[in-house]
Every structure is written in structure tokens, then in C-alpha cells.
Amino acid sequence: MSQSEANASVARSTDEDRVVVVGLGYVGLPLAVALARSAAVIGFDIDAERIAELSRGQDRTREVDEHALRASRLQVTSDADACAGAAIYIVTVPTPVDGSSRPDLRPLLAATETLARLLDPAARPIIVYESTVYPGVTEDICGPLIERVSGLKRGVDFFLGYSPERINPGDREHSVDRIVKVVAGENDAVTERLAALYGNVTEAGIFRAKxxxxxxxxxxxxxxxxxxxxxxxxxxxxxxxxxxxxxxxxxxxxxxxxxxxxxxxxxxxxxxxxxxxxxxxxxxxxxxxxxxxxxxxxxxxxGMGTWVADSLHSRRESRIGSVLVLGVTFKEDVPDLRNSKVVDVVKRLRWLGHDVTLHDPLADAGAAREEYGLTLDADALDRRYDVVLAAVPHLSYRRMDAATVAALVEEDGLIADLHGIWRGQALPDGLQCWSL
Incomplete structure (x- = not known):
């Protein structure tokens, strides 16, 4: 088949073609659920425990509620073979950095190798990347890798596309079905196929990148x-x-x-x-x-975490004491601990000699211990401390009244309110209050 004939076959793809979403985290799961409303979708993740949870209607990321998950037509699996022969593969795996702050493409390349073995050239599949990368990764790194592993030819047997994810964890206003979706394909036919696919998902419209x-x-x-x-x-x-x-x-x-x-x-x-x-x-x-x-x-x-810790230490005139840190996730109202800079504050405070207690109503205690060696104390709000640091403005903290906040602090203590969530509270005289 010539390349022009292959391009035409892409344009003739139907809405009933199978779509596989690779990676079911904060990005992949909401996308897969949204796509499943109008297409046959399989969600694939290498974490068998994650698949088991989703099969029970449980989403640890809290991005999709139990009712929506149970009502969805989405199929989930950790068996790669169950994803063979699909028309479209959408890759939504993490793209972190390594210890030297350099791009770590290993999760992306591993996912690419896996799907490369599943491609059926008769389906003229499109591989779409949503993971954040620098310009050139899709075509100059992932494309050649697919060719090497699959033995297929790009532009004839399979095609590439890119549609950047714009998920904001915990944001119910800018959800995947309410944001403009940018799409780009290696040719016009692929771009239009992706525009049709994502157009069934979002009400905000499609932007076709050059x-x-x-x-x-x-x-x-x-x-x-x-x-x-x-x-x-x-x-x-x-x-x-x-x-x-x-x-x-x-x-x-x-x-x-x-x-x-x-x-x-x-x-x-x-x-x-x-x-x-x-x-x-x-x-x-x-x-x-x-x-x-x-x-x-x-x-x-x-360096902001270290600066915050040093500022608290200075305001206490370098006196060593007990510190309660409220919130350890990277942002409010989500359980996501990835790259949380609260950890930097905690490490610095402990290095300075303070006794630090951590509380977070949303973070998973096991994940905090495994990722950072931190212990969360569910009973931390029952005691008093020299310093109370509101590091993450979770809803439960924002709802605290003046009496509740004051009950956490010693009489000559310090309330450090990074986000100003208690600025309107009439706190007792004698308490030091500090915010950014």
C-alpha cells in the first residue's frame, strides 16, 4: 500500500474502532472514562493493584467518582495482550526528571516498547502521546523506537500524533471535557482523525496545531x-x-x-x-x-521550601520546638504526593533540630512513608505545638475556626499560614501569625 492509500485508510476509521489508553493515573483515567462515552475504550496499566481497584469502582486519585467509574463502559486491564490490534493508542504515562533534574523518559519508552509489540498494520494504528515532552521526542525518539520493535514502517503501517494533556488534579471546573484540546498528527488525515476522536469528548473545541x-x-x-x-x-x-x-x-x-x-x-x-x-x-x-x-x-x-523553614526558625529566634505541619500533598484537595515541596520544608526543619509532626487528611500514609520516609499522624490535631504550619490549604483546614486553630498552638506559639487561609480569623492575642 502506498503512503497516500495509507493516509486515506486513517481518514476512513470509524468511531467503533478500539482505543487503548496506556496509563491510568491522574491524566489517563479521566480521559479514558470520557472517551468511553462515545468509543470502545480499553484502559491499560501495568499496576495490577490499580486495575483491581478500578474494577471495584475505586479511584485513589479521586479524579473520577465511584458512580461515574461504575457506570462507564471503560474496560480496564493489566494484560498487554488484551490491547493488541487497536486503532488508536493514547500514551499518558508520567514523564518525570531524574536526580539531576534531567528528563527521565524511561516510563515513556517502556510504554512505547509495550505498545509497539501490539500493533496490527492492517488497522493502520495511530499512536498519540499526551505525556509532556520536549519538541522532537514523539517523532525523533518514539517513532524510531516503534519501528525497531515492531518492524513496521511509520507513515505506512502506523502513524504518530500528539495531544498535550491539560489535566489539573482536583480541578472540577477545567476537566477534560471542558478544555480546548490541542491535536496534531504527522499528516492532515491523522490530525482530522484525532480532532474527531477528541471532539466527541470536549465541549470547548479542538485546536489543530501546525x-x-x-x-x-x-x-x-x-x-x-x-x-x-x-x-x-x-x-x-x-x-x-x-x-x-x-x-x-x-x-x-x-x-x-x-x-x-x-x-x-x-x-x-x-x-x-x-x-x-x-x-x-x-x-x-x-x-x-x-x-x-x-x-x-x-x-x-x-529553594522556597528551605526558605520557608528558615523563616519559621528565625521567627522563633532559633528556639527549637515542636512543629505541626498541616498538609503534605503537592496542592490542596488532592492526595497526590508527587514532587511535594512540603517535604523540603520538613527536612529543613528537622535538620534545624525541630520535632516535626505531619498531618494530612487526603495523603496515603503508606505512600508518604514509601516515597519520602515520612510518618503521618492521624491524631496530630489532639495536641498543642510551638509552631503550626498550614502548608497545604485543604478544605478541612480552610474550614477551621479561630478556636480550633488556637487550640493547636501553645500560648506563645507561632501560626504560619502560607496561603492566608485564616487571615479573616480573630485569633487570640499573644499568638504570632505569619504568612507569605
């Missing part, structure tokens, strides 16, 4: 831009702290200007904002360009 590399670049700068803006907020926070000013007070005033960008300071972790800029900087350096702004922003944000 090329796969364009779509890859768009994704990686989305989070890099946010990282840089937050880094500016964190730097001015450190400046204003020396002036005795509250950054939150300053931002309230500055925010009255119509074109002021309303970012806030804080701990920047997670699987996207704290990671993606390193993919862009790696790409830049491989081209001989030193990405000064991107790396400066990362440096500021990576």
Missing part, C-alpha cells in the same frame, strides 16, 4: 510560563519579608490594576509545573542555548 513539534512545544511552555510567574512572586516575597511586608497585602493592592497578573507565592511541586521547565531547559541546552530565565525560576522555586 505540527507535532508545535504541539509538544505548546505544552512544555504552558507550565514553564506559570513556573516563572510564581518564581517572581516567591522572589518578591523574600524581598518583602525583609521589609516587614505581607506579600498577600501587596498583591491585594496591586491586583486592583486591570492587567496585573494574579499569581501568588507558594511551594511549587507536583508532576507538571515543578518538572516541565526542566524538559524545556534540557532541549534548549542540547541546542547550545543557556535558558537563563527558565533555570532562574526553577532555582527560586526549588
Amino acid at each position: 505540527s507535532i513539534k508545535t504541539a509538544e512545544a505548546a505544552k512544555v511552555i504552558e507550565n514553564a510560563q506559570r513556573d516563572i510567574n510564581i518564581a517572581f512572586m516567591n522572589e518578591i516575597t523574600q524581598i518583602f519579608a525583609k521589609l516587614g511586608l505581607s506579600t498577600l497585602d501587596v498583591l491585594e493592592a496591586a491586583g486592583t490594576k486591570w492587567n496585573f497578573l494574579k499569581f501568588r507565592p507558594g511551594l511549587v511541586g507536583g508532576h507538571c509545573i515543578g518538572v516541565d521547565p526542566y524538559y524545556l531547559s534540557h532541549c534548549a541546552q542540547s541546542l547550545g542555548h543557556l535558558p537563563r530565565v527558565i533555570l532562574a525560576g526553577r532555582s527560586i522555586n526549588d
Whole structure:
């Protein structure tokens, strides 16, 4: 079959063609459930325990509720062979960085090798990547790998596409069915096939990027831009702290200007904002360009946890004491512990000699222990501490009244409220209060 004939066969694909979503985490599961409303979808994950949980209607990420999961037509499996011969494979595995902050493509390449063995050239399958990468990974790394493992020819036996994920864990407003979906294929027929597939999912519309590399670049700068803006907020926070000013007070005033960008300071972790800029900087350096702004922003944000701990220590006049840290996940109202910068605060406080107790109503205690060696104390709210640090503004913490907050702190203690969740509370006289 010629390439033009192969392209035409892609365009003739029907909505009944099987779709396989590879990776059922925070990104893959909501996408698979949404796709299953209009297509035959198999969700594949190498974690057999995760598949067992999903089969029971349980989602540990809390991105899909039990009712929606049980009602879905989605099939889930950890058996790769059950995914053979599909028309479309969508890869949503993590793309982390290694200990030296360099892109770690091992999960992506492992998933690519697995699906390469499942391809049926008669189906003219499309392999779509949603994982965040730097421009060129899909076509220059993944495509050749598929060819080597499968023995098939790209552009004839299989085709490549890219559609960057935009999942924001815990965000019920910007869910996968309410956001604009960017799609790009290696040719127009693939792009249109992906536009039709994702068009059945989202009500916000489809944007056809000029090329796969364009779509890859768009994704990686989305989070890099946010990282840089937050880094500016964190730097001015450190400046204003020396002036005795509250950054939150300053931002309230500055925010009255119509074109002021309303970012806030804080701990920047997670699987996207704290990671993606390193993919862009790696790409830049491989081209001989030193990405000064991107790396400066990362440096500021990576050091924010240590700065917070040192600030608390200084406000206590270097007195060693007991510290309760409320929240250890990377953001509010999610159980996700990946790349949580609260861990940096805890490590620094302990290095300074403080006795630190951790509490989080959403984080999995086993995961916290396994990933970071941290112990969560479910009964931590029954005692008093020299310092109470509201590190993550979970809903249960935001709902605490003044009496509840005060009951956690010794009479001459310090309340450190990073996000200003208790700024409106009339706390007892004598308590020190500090926020960014």
C-alpha cells in the first residue's frame, strides 16, 4: 500500500474502532472514562493493584467518582495482550526528571516498547502521546523506537500524533471535557482523525496545531510560563519579608490594576509545573542555548521550601520546638504526593533540630512513608505545638475556626499560614501569625 492509500485508510476509521489508553493515573483515567462515552475504550496499566481497584469502582486519585467509574463502559486491564490490534493508542504515562533534574523518559519508552509489540498494520494504528515532552521526542525518539520493535514502517503501517494533556488534579471546573484540546498528527488525515476522536469528548473545541513539534512545544511552555510567574512572586516575597511586608497585602493592592497578573507565592511541586521547565531547559541546552530565565525560576522555586523553614526558625529566634505541619500533598484537595515541596520544608526543619509532626487528611500514609520516609499522624490535631504550619490549604483546614486553630498552638506559639487561609480569623492575642 502506498503512503497516500495509507493516509486515506486513517481518514476512513470509524468511531467503533478500539482505543487503548496506556496509563491510568491522574491524566489517563479521566480521559479514558470520557472517551468511553462515545468509543470502545480499553484502559491499560501495568499496576495490577490499580486495575483491581478500578474494577471495584475505586479511584485513589479521586479524579473520577465511584458512580461515574461504575457506570462507564471503560474496560480496564493489566494484560498487554488484551490491547493488541487497536486503532488508536493514547500514551499518558508520567514523564518525570531524574536526580539531576534531567528528563527521565524511561516510563515513556517502556510504554512505547509495550505498545509497539501490539500493533496490527492492517488497522493502520495511530499512536498519540499526551505525556509532556520536549519538541522532537514523539517523532525523533518514539517513532524510531516503534519501528525497531515492531518492524513496521511509520507513515505506512502506523502513524504518530500528539495531544498535550491539560489535566489539573482536583480541578472540577477545567476537566477534560471542558478544555480546548490541542491535536496534531504527522499528516492532515491523522490530525482530522484525532480532532474527531477528541471532539466527541470536549465541549470547548479542538485546536489543530501546525505540527507535532508545535504541539509538544505548546505544552512544555504552558507550565514553564506559570513556573516563572510564581518564581517572581516567591522572589518578591523574600524581598518583602525583609521589609516587614505581607506579600498577600501587596498583591491585594496591586491586583486592583486591570492587567496585573494574579499569581501568588507558594511551594511549587507536583508532576507538571515543578518538572516541565526542566524538559524545556534540557532541549534548549542540547541546542547550545543557556535558558537563563527558565533555570532562574526553577532555582527560586526549588529553594522556597528551605526558605520557608528558615523563616519559621528565625521567627522563633532559633528556639527549637515542636512543629505541626498541616498538609503534605503537592496542592490542596488532592492526595497526590508527587514532587511535594512540603517535604523540603520538613527536612529543613528537622535538620534545624525541630520535632516535626505531619498531618494530612487526603495523603496515603503508606505512600508518604514509601516515597519520602515520612510518618503521618492521624491524631496530630489532639495536641498543642510551638509552631503550626498550614502548608497545604485543604478544605478541612480552610474550614477551621479561630478556636480550633488556637487550640493547636501553645500560648506563645507561632501560626504560619502560607496561603492566608485564616487571615479573616480573630485569633487570640499573644499568638504570632505569619504568612507569605
